[in-house]
Amino acid sequence: MIGQDNINLAPPLVEAGKFGELVNAGQTISSALSPSDNSLLVFIKNVNPPLMDKTRSTQEEQPLYFASMNTIPSSERRLLLTDTLIIFTAFQKLLQSAASQEPGWIQSEQCLTMIRKLAIDYVNFVKECWVHASQPIPRLEGPLQFSSDHYRSLYTCFSLFVVLYLPEPGYEQAPVGDELMEWLNIHFIEPSTEEGDQLSALEHPWEDESFWPYLTRSILRGLSKASRFFLGVLEQHPSERLQRLTSTLIPLIESQPRLMNFTAERDFAYAIRRWSDKVRALRIDMDKVPEEDRFDRFENWWERMSDIVGVLEGRQDVIQRVCEELGADWKEVAVAWGIFVDPRMRREDMAEVAAQILGEMPADPTDAEDMIHAALFSGQPAEALQHAHQLDCWLSAHLADLMGALQLIESTPNDDSGLSTRDHYILSYADYLHSDPALWRITVDYMYSCNALGQSRADEILLRVPLRLHEQNLDLKVESGIRAGDIVGVLRDVNKTCFEYKRENVRRTVCRIGAQTLVADKDYGLAISYCISAEDWRGLGRIVDRVLDEYVASGASKFTQYALAIAPSVQELRSQNIVQGVFMHRLIFAVRYARFHELVQKQEYQDASSDLVAIFVEGVAPTSWWAVVLCDSVQFLQYTSALLFSSSSASLLLQKLEEIFIRTSQGAGADYLSVLTRVIKGRSEKEALERLKTVRLALARYFARSLVIGVAAN
Numbered sequence: 195m196i197g198q199d200n201i202n203l204a205p206p207l208v209e210a211g212k213f214g215e216l217v218n219a220g221q222t223i224s225s226a227l228s229p230s231d232n233s234l235l236v237f238i239k240n241v242n243p244p245l246m247d248k249t250r251s252t253q254e255e256q257p258l259y260f261a262s263m264n265t266i267p268s269s270e271r272r273l274l275l276t277d278t279l280i281i282f283t284a285f286q287k288l289l290q291s292a293a294s295q296e297p298g299w300i301q302s303e304q305c306l307t308m309i310r311k312l313a314i315d316y317v318n319f320v321k322e323c324w325v326h327a328s329q330p331i332p333r334l335e336g337p338l339q340f341s342s343d344h345y346r347s348l349y350t351c352f353s354l355f356v357v358l359y360l361p362e363p364g365y366e367q368a369p370v371g372d373e374l375m376e377w378l379n380i381h382f383i384e385p386s387t388e389e390g391d392q393l394s395a396l397e398h399p400w401e402d403e404s405f406w407p408y409l410t411r412s413i414l415r416g417l418s419k420a421s422r423f424f425l426g427v428l429e430q431h432p433s434e435r436l437q438r439l440t441s442t443l444i445p446l447i448e449s450q451p452r453l454m455n456f457t458a459e460r461d462f463a464y465a466i467r468r469w470s471d472k473v474r475a476l477r478i479d480m481d482k483v484p485e486e487d488r489f490d491r492f493e494n495w496w497e498r499m500s501d502i503v504g505v506l507e508g509r510q511d512v513i514q515r516v517c518e519e520l521g522a523d524w525k526e527v528a529v530a531w532g533i534f535v536d537p538r539m540r541r542e543d544m545a546e547v548a549a550q551i552l553g554e555m556p557a558d559p560t561d562a563e564d565m566i567h568a569a570l571f572s573g574q575p576a577e578a579l580q581h582a583h584q585l586d587c588w589l590s591a592h593l594a595d596l597m598g599a600l601q602l603i604e605s606t607p608n609d610d611s612g613l614s615t616r617d618h619y620i621l622s623y624a625d626y627l628h629s630d631p632a633l634w635r636i637t638v639d640y641m642y643s644c645n646a647l648g649q650s651r652a653d654e655i656l657l658r659v660p661l662r663l664h665e666q667n668l669d670l671k672v673e674s675g676i677r678a679g680d681i682v683g684v685l686r687d688v689n690k691t692c693f694e695y696k697r698e699n700v701r702r703t704v705c706r707i708g709a710q711t712l713v714a715d716k717d718y719g720l721a722i723s724y725c726i727s728a729e730d731w732r733g734l735g736r737i738v739d740r741v742l743d744e745y746v747a748s749g750a751s752k753f754t755q756y757a758l759a760i761a762p763s764v765q766e767l768r769s770q771n772i773v774q775g776v777f778m779h780r781l782i783f784a785v786r787y788a789r790f791h792e793l794v795q796k797q798e799y800q801d802a803s804s805d806l807v808a809i810f811v812e813g814v815a816p817t818s819w820w821a822v823v824l825c826d827s828v829q830f831l832q833y834t835s836a837l838l839f840s841s842s843s844a845s846l847l848l849q850k851l852e853e854i855f856i857r858t859s860q861g862a863g864a865d866y867l868s869v870l871t872r873v874i875k876g877r878s879e880k881e882a883l884e885r886l887k888t889v890r891l892a893l894a895r896y897f898a899r900s901l902v903i904g905v906a907a908n
Contacts, residue, residue, distance in 0.1 A: 201234065201236075201261045201262075201263070203236060203259050203261060207223060207236065207237075207238055207257065207259065208223065208238075216238070217241075220240055220241050220242060221238050221239065221240055221241060222238070222239065222241055223236065223237075223238060224236075224237055224238070224239045225237070233260055233261065233262055233263065234260070234261045234262070234263055235258060235259070235260060235261075236258075236259040236261055237256055237257070237258050237259065238256055238257075239256075262628075262629035263629075264625070264626045264629035265339070265629070266629050266630045267339070267627075267629070267630055267633070268335065268338075268339040269335060270326075270327075270333075270335070270338055270339060270340075271339050271340060272633070273323065274319070274320070274323050274588065275588070275627065275633065275636060276633075276636060277319060278316060278319055278588070278592065279636050279639060281312055281315045281316055281319070282592065282595065282639070282640070282643075283639065284312060285309070285312050285595065285596075285599075286643050288305070288308055288309070288312070289599060292305065300599060301601075303363040303364070306360070306363050307362075307363050309360065309596065309599065309600070310356065310360045310361075310362065310363075313352075313355070313356050313360050313596055314356060316352055316592055317349065317352045317353045317356060320345060320348045320349045320352055321349050323345045323348075324342055324345035324346045324348075324349050327340070327341065327342035327344075327345050328342040340586075344585075344586070346381075347562075347563040347585060347586075348585070348586060348588070348589050349381070350381040350382075350563065350567070351563060351566045351567065351570075351582065351585070351589060351593075352589065352592075352593070353377060353380075353381070354377060354566075354567060354570050354571075355570055355578075355593060355596070357370070357373050357374060357377050358370070358541055358544065358570055358571070359541075359570075359575070359596075359597075359600065359602065360596075360600075361373075361541065366541070367540055368453065368459065368540070369453050369459070369462070369532070369537060369538045369539060369540060370532055370539060370540060370541050370544065371453075371529070371531075371532025371533045371536075371537055371539055372452055372453050372454060372532075372533070374528075374529045374532055375415070375416050375529050375532070375533055377529075378415070378525060378526065378529045379415055379416075379417075382525070382526075384411055384415065384520075384522070384526075385407075385408045385411045385412060385415075385420075389404060389408055390408065390420055392404075393405055393408060393424070394423070394424075398430075399424065399427050400427065400428060400431060400490075400492070400495070401492055405424070406493075406495075406498040407519075407520055408420075408424070409421065409424045409425070409498075409502070410498070410501055410502055410505070410516060410520065411520050411522075412424070413447065413502055413505060413506070414505055414513075414516065414517070414520075414526070414530055416450075416533060418447055418448065418450075421447050422444060422447060422448065425440050425443060425444050425447065426444070428440040429441060431490070431495070432490060433487065433490055433495065435483050435487050436490075436495055436496075436499065438479075439476070439479060439480060439483075439499060442476050442479065443476060443499075443502070443503075446469070446472055446473060446476065446506065449469060450469060450506075451465035451466050451469055451537070453537075459538070462537075462538075463538060466537050466538070470507075470508075473503065473506045473507055474507070476503055476506075477503055477507065480496070480499065480500060480503060483496055501515075501516050504516075505530070505534055506534060507534070508534040508535040508536070508537075509535075510531070510535055513527060513530050513531070513534060513535065514527050514551075514554065514555070517530070518555075523555065523557075523558075523564075524548075524551050524552055524555035524556070524557060524568070525567060525571075527551050527555060528544075528547060528548055528551050528571055531547050531551070532544075532547075544571055544572075544573065545571070545572050545573030545574075548568070548571035548572045548573075549572055552568055552571075552572065562581050562582075562584045562585040563585060565581040566578050566581045566582050566585065569581060575593075575597050575602040575603055576603050576604070576615060578593070579593060579594050579597070579603070579615065579619060583619060583622065587619070587622050587623045587626050588623060588626075590619045590622070590623070591619045591620050591622070591623030591640070593619075594615060594616045594618075594619035594620065595616060595620060595643075597615075597616065598614070598615070598616030603615045603616060607645065612645075612647050613644070613645070613647060613648075614645070617644040617645055617647075617648055620640050620641075620643060620644055620648070621640075621641065621644060621648050621651070623640060624637050624638075624640040624641045624648075624651075627640065628655065631659075631660050634655055634656070634659050635687065635691065637652070637655055638652040638655055638656060638691060638695075641655070642695045649695075652695075652697075653697060653700045656688055656691065656692065656697070656700050656704060657700060657703055657704060657707070659684060659688055659704070660684075661680075661681045661684050661685065661707070661708060661711050681708065681711055681712060681715075682720060685704065685705070685708040685724065688701075688704050689701055689704070689705070689727075692704065701727075701728075702727075702728040702729065702730070703728070705724040705725070705727045705728035705730070706724070706725070706728045706730050706733055708721075708724045709721040709722075709724040709725045709728070709730070709733055709737065710733075712724065713737055713740060716744075716756065717759075718737055718740065718741050718756050718757075718759055718760050719759030719760050719762070719763070721737050722734060722737055722738075722760045722763045722781075723763065725737060726763060726766065726767065731777050732777075734777050734781065735777040735780060737760075738760075738777070738780045738781050738784050739780070741753070741756050741757050741760060741784050742780075742784055742819075742869075744756050744757075745787075745822075745873070746869065746872045746873055750791045750794075751791075751795070753787075753788060753791070754788045754791045754792050754795070756788075757784045757785055757787065757788030758785070758788050758789070758792065760781065760784065760785065761785045761788070761789075763781065764781055764782055764785050767781070779813075779814050779816075780816060782812075782814045783809065783814040783815050783816065783819065786805060786808070786809055786812075786814060787809065787815075787819075787823070789805060790802055790805040790806055790809070790826070793805060794826075794829075799830060799833060799838060800836075800838055802830070803827075803830040803838035803839055803843075806823060806826060806827055806830070807839065807843040807846060807847070809823060810823070810846055810847070810850055811846070817865055817866055818865060818866065818867075818868050818869045819869050820850055820853075820854060820866060821854055821866060821867055821869065821870035821882060821885075821886055822869050822870050822873055824847060824850060824851055824854075824886065824889045825870065825873075825885060825886070825888075825889060827839075827847055827889065827892075828888060828889055828892045831844075831889075831892040831893060831895070831896040832892055832895075832896075837896075837899065837900060837903065839896070841897075841900060844893060844896055844897065844900070847889075847893060848890075848893050851886065851889055851890060851893065853866075854866045854867070854886060855883070855886070858879060858883065863879040863882075864879075867879045867882040867883070870882045870885065870886075
């Protein structure tokens with residue numbers, strides 16, 4: 195598992211070197227593991243907590259740190275995580291399509307071919323990561339988070355899984371020896387090319403102590419080109435008997451049957467029998483060599499040659515001994531078994547063979563890679579996943595995903611965790627991804643591929659996606675529009691994810707959260723849009739109230755700016771007939787009142803006065819705002835250039851004004867005067883009524899002017 199040896203908190207709970215002071219104060223650092231993921235809660239607590247003081251209503255505040263147990267992926271590591279998501283997603287779509295097919299389709303040749311292709315895509319991508327990590331190039335971010343050897347381990351393990359458990363369709367029952375030898379030669383190169391070059395440069399290579407080990411291993415690995423070359427060198431050996439034996443051995447090496455060269459296994463089996471007869475004949479010739487002729491000036495060449503022939507004969511004891519002498523491990527013995535001991539060995543036979551070999555040559559328990567190989571060879575995929583998880587949770591998750599589809603592991607949920615084996619490793623990997631909040635999209639993609647438990651955890655992550663991914667913008671005083679763009683971008687991605695996975699309740703909740711965040715930035719237009727999307731009518735009402743409060747707090751100009759931003763929402767709601775009632779009326783009032791002030795700012799007084807009357811005629815103004823709107827009418831009532839109100843309109847204003855006075859006298863002043871009292875920063879209803887008396891006076895004068903002008907006109 196990928197974890198951290200040390201977790202550094204910023205700022206630190208205790209300064210470096212001052213932990214002793216904390217202990218002397220009777221406190222220590224404590225922690226608690228999350229029951230649902232790999233996060234850790236760290237806090238300071240008293241060693242001997244005092245008895246609770248019942249007279250205290252609150253506890254002393256202490257900082258709580260939520261830390262991840264995992265190391266946050268570096269940029270180089272993210273390449274693996276993000277790019278292999280494409281393969282994972284394609285595999286999930288394949289499994290989803292299997293649900294619409296006939297039962298058992300997933301085990302069909304067509305489906306297995308596609309699964310094998312996707313598995314090979316994983317292998318190829320890990321190989322690219324290994325090659326990239328191996329390049330001796332300058333790295334601006336410092337040393338790699340994971341070494342090239344780590345990626346090489348992932349490469350060897352995933353490719354072995356493909357060889358053993360995802361053969362080409364039609365080859366499930368075919369001998370597996372050649373494929374395993376190819377895997378071994380690709381990933382564990384022996385003997386080295388450099389060693390061969392050194393030997394080939396010598397006049398008499400057999401005089402070098404590394405000659406026979408090099409030749410033996412070349413034959414053991416099936417490296418026919420190198421084997422033929424150095425066997426050809428032995429034809430120049432001083433011993434004529436060795437020369438004759440070598441001349442017989444070369445054609446045997448060249449003609450060793452390979453499955454790939456045959457169209458039918460029956461023909462392959464027949465060729466193996468004939469070839470084995472020739473090897474036995476060579477053994478008879480060797481046994482005829484007298485003891486005194488089996489040595490040259492350097493060593494017993496006959497024993498060296500006998501080992502090679504013993505390998506070709508498929509003698510188990512010889513192969514194991516030779517491998518041990520060459521410094522090879524159990525893998526080389528197991529692979530050689532499928533070439534020399536039992537060339538027709540099938541995948542289903544490998545587990546029994548591996549068990550026998552591992553019983554005498556155990557895998558290295560300190561090497562996770564070697565333990566994974568051993569488990570895969572032994573036909574124990576569940577055990578392989580355990581070791582893969584220790585090596586890298588990426589490997590265990592993607593192997594488990596494939597194994598689950600191939601029915602190689604138990605699909606029944608565990609009674610304790612409620613998770614299947616596959617889901618357990620997928621969610622563990624998702625927890626690792628979640629150590630970096632910026633990887634939330636990938637995290638939920640993996641979680642939503644699991645059962646209801648995993649999906650509920652994905653829901654929680656979506657509900658907590660940080661909307662302010664660029665919080666530093668606030669410190670840099672970046673425009674609010676840019677911050678809003680960041681928030682909207684994240685919300686758009688979250689909404690898209692919710693739609694993709696059909697999480698409508700989550701989507702609505704996220705929209706509500708987004709609306710609240712936008713309200714905090716006073717982006718009321720966008721906030722209203724997200725309330726509508728969430729069908730959060732109460733939230734919409736609260737936003738309208740916030741916009742109206744801007745009139746009180748910031749004045750008409752700011753209020754107009756904010757209220758006009760929510761104007762498009764009125765048309766949207768009306769066209770869709772989504773919501774009616776008090777929420778809609780308040781929204782319409784805020785927009786109409788803002789347009790009124792916009793007309794006033796433009797000095798379009800005739801239209802402004804018409805809008806003011808319309809607010810009362812249409813009945814959209816809350817009673818608490820009547821007094822404020824009536825106060826706005828004073829400037830129009832006192833306008834000297836023209837009479838802006840008709841007599842009926844002026845009478846309506848007077849009617850509303852008198853209703854306020856009457857209702858206030860009846861004890862309902864709070865319903866009519868609360869907003870005006872705040873606007874004039876008054877301390878009582880009396881001050882608000884005094885302000886309204888100026889409206890009454892202006893109306894009286896307006897009626898008088900109207901009468902005078904009317905008489906003059908007559």
